[in-house]
Amino acid sequence: xxxxxxxxxxxxxxxxxxxxxxxxxxxxxxxxxxxxxxxxxxxxxxxxxxxxxxxxxxxxxxxxxxxxxxxxxxxxxxxxxxxxxxxxxxxxxxxxxxxxxxxxxxxxxxxxxxxxxxxxxxxxxxxxxxxxxxxxxxxxxxxxxxxxxxxxxxxxxxxxxxxxxxxxxxxxxxxxxxxxxxxxxxxxxxxxxxxxxxxxxxxxxxxxxxxxxxxxxxxxxxxxxxxxxxxxxxxxxxxxxxxxxxxxxxxxxxxxxxxxxxxxxxxxxxxxxxxxxxxxxxxxxxxxxxxxxxxxxxxxxxxxxxxxxxxxxxxxxxxxxxxxxxxxxxxxxxxxxxxxxxxxxxxxxxxxxxxxxxxxxxxxxxxxxxxxxxxxxxxxxxxxxxxxxxxxxxxxxxxxxxxxxxxxxxxxxxxxxxxxxxxxxxxxxxxxxxxxxxxxxxxxxxxxxxxxxxxxxxxxxx
Amino acid sequence: xxxxxxxxxxxxxxxxxxxxxxxxxxxxxxxxxxxxxxxxxxxxxxxxxxxxxxxxxxxxxxxxxxxxxxxxxxxxxxxxxxxxxxxxxxxxxxxxxxxxxxxxxxxxxxxxxxxxxxxxxxxxxxxxxxxxxxxxxxxxxxxxxxxxxxxxxxxxxxxxxxxxxxxxxxxxxxxxxxxxxxxxxxxxxxxxxxxxxxxx
Numbered sequence: 227x228x229x230x231x232x233x234x235x236x237x238x239x240x241x242x243x244x245x246x247x248x249x250x251x252x253x254x255x256x257x258x259x260x261x262x263x264x265x266x267x268x269x270x271x272x273x274x275x276x277x278x279x280x281x282x283x284x285x286x287x288x289x290x291x292x293x294x295x296x297x298x299x300x301x302x303x304x305x306x307x308x309x310x311x312x313x314x315x316x317x318x319x320x321x322x323x324x325x326x327x328x329x330x331x332x333x334x335x336x337x338x339x340x341x342x343x344x345x346x347x348x349x350x351x352x353x354x355x356x357x358x359x360x361x362x363x364x365x366x367x368x369x370x371x372x373x374x375x376x377x378x379x380x381x382x383x384x385x386x387x388x389x390x391x392x393x394x395x396x397x398x399x400x401x402x403x404x405x406x407x408x409x410x411x412x413x414x415x416x417x418x419x420x421x422x423x424x425x426x427x428x429x430x431x432x433x434x435x436x437x438x439x440x441x442x443x444x445x446x447x448x449x450x451x452x453x454x455x456x457x458x459x460x461x462x463x464x465x466x467x468x469x470x471x472x473x474x475x476x477x478x479x480x481x482x483x484x485x486x487x488x489x490x491x492x493x494x495x496x497x498x499x500x501x502x503x504x505x506x507x508x509x510x511x512x513x514x515x516x517x518x519x520x521x522x523x524x525x526x527x528x529x530x531x532x533x534x535x536x537x538x539x540x541x542x543x544x545x546x547x548x549x550x551x552x553x554x555x556x557x558x559x560x561x562x563x564x565x566x567x568x569x570x571x572x573x574x575x576x577x578x579x580x581x582x583x584x585x586x587x588x589x590x591x592x593x594x595x596x597x598x599x600x601x602x603x604x605x606x607x608x609x610x611x612x613x614x615x616x617x618x619x620x621x622x623x624x625x626x627x628x629x630x631x632x633x634x635x636x637x638x639x640x641x642x643x644x645x646x647x648x649x650x651x652x653x654x655x656x657x658x659x660x661x662x663x664x665x666x667x668x669x670x671x672x673x674x675x676x677x678x679x680x681x682x683x684x685x686x687x688x
Numbered sequence: 689x690x691x692x693x694x695x696x697x698x699x700x701x702x703x704x705x706x707x708x709x710x711x712x713x714x715x716x717x718x719x720x721x722x723x724x725x726x727x728x729x730x731x732x733x734x735x736x737x738x739x740x741x742x743x744x745x746x747x748x749x750x751x752x753x754x755x756x757x758x759x760x761x762x763x764x765x766x767x768x769x770x771x772x773x774x775x776x777x778x779x780x781x782x783x784x785x786x787x788x789x790x791x792x793x794x795x796x797x798x799x800x801x802x803x804x805x806x807x808x809x810x811x812x813x814x815x816x817x818x819x820x821x822x823x824x825x826x827x828x829x830x831x832x833x834x835x836x837x838x839x840x841x842x843x844x845x846x847x848x849x850x851x852x853x854x855x856x857x858x859x860x861x862x863x864x865x866x867x868x869x870x871x872x873x874x875x876x877x878x879x880x881x882x883x884x885x886x887x888x
Binding site: 234235245246248249251253254255257258259261262264265266 | 722723726727730731734744747748749751752753755756757759760822826841842
């Protein structure tokens with residue numbers, strides 16, 4: 227078979243076929259040149275459209291991810307899955323027996339029912355109901371109060387006499403000392419100190435079942451996020467203030483004397499992709515407005531004002547004492563200044579790309595980011611003093627600076643608080659320094675620095 | 689005396705001489721050099737094009753596209769590193785495949801059909817076939833078979849490369865080649881029978 231293929235190959239490799247006459251250069255030249263032009267125009271069109279397409283695609287992807295996350299959150303926010311409660315219970319280091327039945331959430335306002343615990347706990351609950359050992363109203367969400375109660379109970383001493391059933395009366399501020407009765411609360415004190423955090427659990431010994439009754443019920447909103455969500459991507463929408471320094475170089479132009487930064491705002495939507503070992507990659511779209519105030523004043527020479535209907539003379543009759551007031555307009559020279567006060571506004575659309583590291587402490591997460599941002603579009607509007615003339619400008623470029631397609635180095639630090647596995651808030655500070663020169667003037671450099679604060683919400687994705 | 693690179697095909701009939709000075713001139717966009725390069729390369733280019741593009745009326749259009757692409761992208765060819773003929777062949781084949789993609793669906797894979805494997809005696813008569821016979825036979829070959837056959841057997845592409853070019857997996861490429869060989873065996877056998885029949 228190989229010999230056959232070799233033969234075919236040999237035959238086909240020979241370039242002995244006569245060329246058709248229509249393939250001579252004279253007839254082909256025009257067609258080739260035309261196709262070259264077409265290809266060049268196609269290539270330039272693709273080149274122009276390339277960044278726009280990429281940016282559009284990026285935004286669409288972000289929007290899609292955001293929408294999916296939102297929909298999932300909306301459809302999945304009914305019941306908490308049991309795994310969350312198990313995860314919480316695992317955090318507890320006390321020697322407690324986790325019930326073989328799914329943990330049940332009981333609102334604070336309700337008393338636990340016997341069916342909340344298995345048989346071995348029913349006895350205690352019965353005792354609880356009958357003896358009114360501790361009133362429900364002493365149960366507090368407040369850990370401080372709980373600590374106070376615990377402290378109070380720890381200090382209890384065994385009474386010498388046992389009066390009738392009494393109640394542990396504890397007011398909300400726990401300042402009131404309790405009266406001790408049976409069943410003996412000091413038996414419970416050590417167990418109270420080892421209370422689990424949030425879920426209903428029961429120990430095997432009935433006397434320590436008290437743990438389950440005094441805890442905050444687990445709820446979707448106060449469940450600490452599990453560690454697993456740190457391995458998921460997250461979308462954050464942040465906004466805040468921004469301040470900037472124009473960063474003029476050594477040859478400061480005259481306008482820097484009249485311009486100063488005023489606080490403005492920034493909005494950003496970020497997607498953070500988790501990497502290994504707490505590292506993460508962040509990108510998104512960042513809208514940043516940089517405002518500055520232009521204040522300029524100059525002395526105006528030969529300025530006068532006209533005082534209308536002004537008393538210019540008072541005529542007094544010396545015989546009768548009658549006074550005749552003469553009014554008229556007079557022109558008075560004045561010292562005048564012209565004050566110009568104008569807001570300059572620069573709007574930057576940036577795509578940031580940063581790597582970061584995050585650390586998680588239960589509900590809290592801290593992250594540090596470092597990277598860069600490229601300005602894909604800018605819009606300027608304002609007035610400046612340029613070469614001794616006031617110039618109004620607007621659009622992408624100004625006569626003296628170009629801030630589109632500029633690169634910025636970026637560093638940020640953020641702290642987040644997570645309500646649950648899905649939702650959290652985040653705040654932080656961000657600093658940007660332009661790596662490229664915005665200035666279009668020779669001999670003048672302009673590398674602005676931007677400092678901003680941000681606050682917003684963050685969604686964890688599935 | 690021409691200073692430059694001389695590229696030869698396996699047969700001495702197909703000498704391609706493209707001087708380095710011509711390549712440099714084309715890189716500079718000199719139209720006179722376009723003509724020289726075209727005249728040096730057209731025979732080689734045409735021999736490849738007619739293998740991949742069956743329809744004769746398409747040849748001028750495809751060749752125009754090929755040379756437009758060559759003239760525009762010759763800046764990427766480094767005379768000190770590469771073989772011009774190899775580079776040119778790649779451009780030609782890529783452009784032929786692009787032509788197929790534009791004109792119709794991508795390399796149409798031929799549906800699986802049973803091809804007899806036992807007509808191997810045709811191999812013995814292969815020497816009797818002329819180039820025209822082979823070309824005619826290959827022109828009758830289904831599109832997908834022919835492209836794979838040309839790429840792998842004639843132009844020595846790997847299955848990986850051929851698959852990437854045609855947008856199919858290497859496994860599919862192997863399978864198509866196997867069927868193309870079977871098809872060829874069968875049709876060589878049939879042609880041989882016809883030859884014998886005509887000789888009676």
